[in-house]
Amino acid sequence: MKSDIEIAQSAALRPIGEIAARAGIDEKYLECYGRYKAKVDLSLLKDSPRPDGKLILVTAITPTPAGEGKTTTTVGLADGLRRIGKNVVAALREPSLGPVFGVKGGAAGGGYAQVVPMEDINLHFTGDFHAIGAANNLLAAMLDNHIHQGNALNIDPRRITWRRCVDMNDRQLRSVIDGLGGRSNGVPREDGYDITVASEVMAVLCLATSLSDLKERLGRIVVGYTYGGRPVTAGQLKAAGAMTALLKDALKPNLVQTLEGTPAFVHGGPFANIAHGCNSVMATRMALKLGDYVVTEAGFGADLGAEKFLDIKCRAAGLRPDAVVVVATIRALKMHGGVAKDALSEENLPALQAGLPNLLRHVRNMQEVYGLPVVVAVNRFPTDTEDEVALLKAECEALGVHAVLSDVWARGGEGGVELAEAVVSLCGQEHDFRFSYALDDPLEQKIEKIVTRVYRGAGVAFTGEAQKQIRALRRHHFDGLPVCMAKTQYSFSDDPTLLGAPEGFTVTVRNVRVSAGAGFIVALTGEIMTMPGLPKVPAAENIDVDENGVIHGLF
Numbered sequence: 001m002k003s004d005i006e007i008a009q010s011a012a013l014r015p016i017g018e019i020a021a022r023a024g025i026d027e028k029y030l031e032c033y034g035r036y037k038a039k040v041d042l043s044l045l046k047d048s049p050r051p052d053g054k055l056i057l058v059t060a061i062t063p064t065p066a067g068e069g070k071t072t073t074t075v076g077l078a079d080g081l082r083r084i085g086k087n088v089v090a091a092l093r094e095p096s097l098g099p100v101f102g103v104k105g106g107a108a109g110g111g112y113a114q115v116v117p118m119e120d121i122n123l124h125f126t127g128d129f130h131a132i133g134a135a136n137n138l139l140a141a142m143l144d145n146h147i148h149q150g151n152a153l154n155i156d157p158r159r160i161t162w163r164r165c166v167d168m169n170d171r172q173l174r175s176v177i178d179g180l181g182g183r184s185n186g187v188p189r190e191d192g193y194d195i196t197v198a199s200e201v202m203a204v205l206c207l208a209t210s211l212s213d214l215k216e217r218l219g220r221i222v223v224g225y226t227y228g229g230r231p232v233t234a235g236q237l238k239a240a241g242a243m244t245a246l247l248k249d250a251l252k253p254n255l256v257q258t259l260e261g262t263p264a265f266v267h268g269g270p271f272a273n274i275a276h277g278c279n280s281v282m283a284t285r286m287a288l289k290l291g292d293y294v295v296t297e298a299g300f301g302a303d304l305g306a307e308k309f310l311d312i313k314c315r316a317a318g319l320r321p322d323a324v325v326v327v328a329t330i331r332a333l334k335m336h337g338g339v340a341k342d343a344l345s346e347e348n349l350p351a352l353q354a355g356l357p358n359l360l361r362h363v364r365n366m367q368e369v370y371g372l373p374v375v376v377a378v379n380r381f382p383t384d385t386e387d388e389v390a391l392l393k394a395e396c397e398a399l400g401v402h403a404v405l406s407d408v409w410a411r412g413g414e415g416g417v418e419l420a421e422a423v424v425s426l427c428g429q430e431h432d433f434r435f436s437y438a439l440d441d442p443l444e445q446k447i448e449k450i451v452t453r454v455y456r457g458a459g460v461a462f463t464g465e466a467q468k469q470i471r472a473l474r475r476h477h478f479d480g481l482p483v484c485m486a487k488t489q490y491s492f493s494d495d496p497t498l499l500g501a502p503e504g505f506t507v508t509v510r511n512v513r514v515s516a517g518a519g520f521i522v523a524l525t526g527e528i529m530t531m532p533g534l535p536k537v538p539a540a541e542n543i544d545v546d547e548n549g550v551i552h553g554l555f
Helices: 004-010 016-023 043-047 070-083 097-101 118-122 128-148 200-207 211-220 240-247 281-290 302-317 330-336 349-369 386-398 408-427 443-454 464-475
Strands: 030-032 038-040 054-060 088-092 113-116 155-160 164-166 176-178 189-191 193-195 222-226 231-233 254-258 263-266 293-297 323-328 374-379 402-406 459-462 483-486 506-509 511-515 520-524
Touching: 004 113, 004 118, 016 030, 016 038, 016 254, 016 263, 043 281, 054 070, 054 302, 054 349, 054 408, 070 088, 070 113, 070 254, 070 293, 070 323, 070 374, 070 402, 070 408, 088 281, 113 118, 113 408, 128 155, 128 164, 128 200, 128 222, 128 240, 155 189, 200 211, 200 240, 200 302, 211 240, 263 281, 281 293, 281 302, 293 408, 302 323, 302 349, 302 443, 302 483, 323 330, 323 349, 323 408, 330 349, 330 386, 349 374, 349 386, 349 443, 374 386, 374 408, 386 402, 402 408, 443 459, 443 464, 443 483, 459 464, 464 511
Parallel strands: 054 293, 054 323, 088 263, 088 293, 164 193, 323 374, 374 402, 459 506, 483 520
Antiparallel strands: 030 038, 038 254, 113 254, 155 222, 176 189, 222 231, 254 263, 511 520
C-alpha cells in the first residue's frame, strides 16, 4: 500500500494557471510560486460580480488517537461535488512545521483525497508563516527596545504579555530569561516563546477582511500593561505599519489543487484552542466568489472548531453557512465507548452504542443551537462491520439526520459522491442560522452559554483571578467582544479524561485575557500549551531527501 506522500508524488499535477482558469481566476490576478502554487491578488474580491456560493462546514466528533479524517473528508467531498458536476472550491488551513516534524506528520489530507503539492504545503509553502513570525518578533523587538530606550509609555516589564514565536515544537523555549549581559543588551526579564500558529498575529491575519483592516487590527494588539494598569498596544509602539509591510503578501490566499484537480485555497492556520482554528476570511470569501459550493473545515471537534467558526469567524466576516458535515469513525466512537486503541479493529456493538452519544451531541448542537442542517460522514475503515455501520446509521436516523459512508481515502472523489449528493440536498433546505450567544450579553454569560448550550455542562466556576481579569476587561471596554474558549480538545468538559458525552460537569475558567487585534476574549480553562514539545520519537527522524531531491517519510 502506498503512503500518502507516495500517492501525492505519483500524481500528475496540472499547471496552476490551468487550475486558476478552472476556478474562473483571470491570470492578471495570479502571482505564481513555481508551477503548482500561486497567490491570488485581493483585488479579485472587488472585481468579481458573482454572488456568493453555498458554504459547507466540515467538522467532527471529539478527537481521539484513533483519528477522524476531517481534512481528508473535506478534500474528498470537494472532489465528490466536482464529480457530480458542481463548481466547487475548497478552503483549508496551512499546516504548522511543529506538528509536521513532531507527532502528526503532514496535514494535507490523506490517501487519494489530498491537496498538492503535498511536500510544499507541509513545509515552507509560500512563506506565510515565516512572515507571521517575522511580524510577531518585530513587535517583540520594538517593545523591548522601547523599554531600553527610556520607556516613555511607562510599560511594566513584569506585565508584558507579548512573546516571541518560532514555528517549531521546542519545549526549551517555553520559559526563558532574556536581556542578560549588561545594560547594552536590554532589560533582564522573564519571557518565553509560542509556536507561530499560537501568535495573535496569525489570528489577526486570518480574521482580517482587507489590508487596511489588517493594519487596524495589528495596531489594536495589546502587548502589556503600564505600571498604572493601562493596556499598551502595538499602535502606541508605532509598529503596525511595519508589521503590515511584512504581511501584505501573506494576506493573499494561496491557490493549489486536489489530486483530482479541484481548486483549493490553503491559507492561514491559527490554533483551534487559544484561537479560532479556521482558515483565513480572505480565502473563504474568495472561494465563495468563485465557487457555487465552498467546502471548508474548522479545527478539532465541533465543540471547539465549529463553535468558533460560527460564533467568531462567521460573526466577524458576515458569513452564513448552508450545511454542516460532522465526520465520525466507528473506531473513534468505540474509543469514546471505552475500548483501548489496540482493540478497535474488533466488532464491539456495546462500545459503539456507548460512544455514539458523543456524535449525537455534536449533531444536536449544530441543529438546535445554531439552526443548521447536518449530515454525518462516516469515514469508513476496512475493519468496520456491517452491523456496526447499521447501528450508527440507525441512531442517526432516529435523530432525523442522514448518515453517509465516506470512502474518500481509498477512492478519492468517487468515494465521496454519495456524501456530495447529500450535501447538495442539505444546501437547498431552509434554515435559521443563529449564534450561541449575543455580543451584548455580559462576558460571564457568554462563557456560561457556551458551556451549558454547546458543551452541555452544568455551569461555570470562575477563579478569583479570572473574576479580577473580567472586571479589568470591562473597565477597558473589551467585554463586548466574542469569546474564544481555550480548553482541552479531548472532551466536552475541561477534563481530557471524560470521554463520550459527559454530563453534570462544571468548567473552571482560570484566566481571561484579551486578543484585541483578533477581536475576541480568550477564556482559559486549564493549562493550554502554546509551545508544544517534540515526542520521544519525532516524525522528523523518518523524513529524508534522496539525491534527486525527492522527500521521503513526510507522511
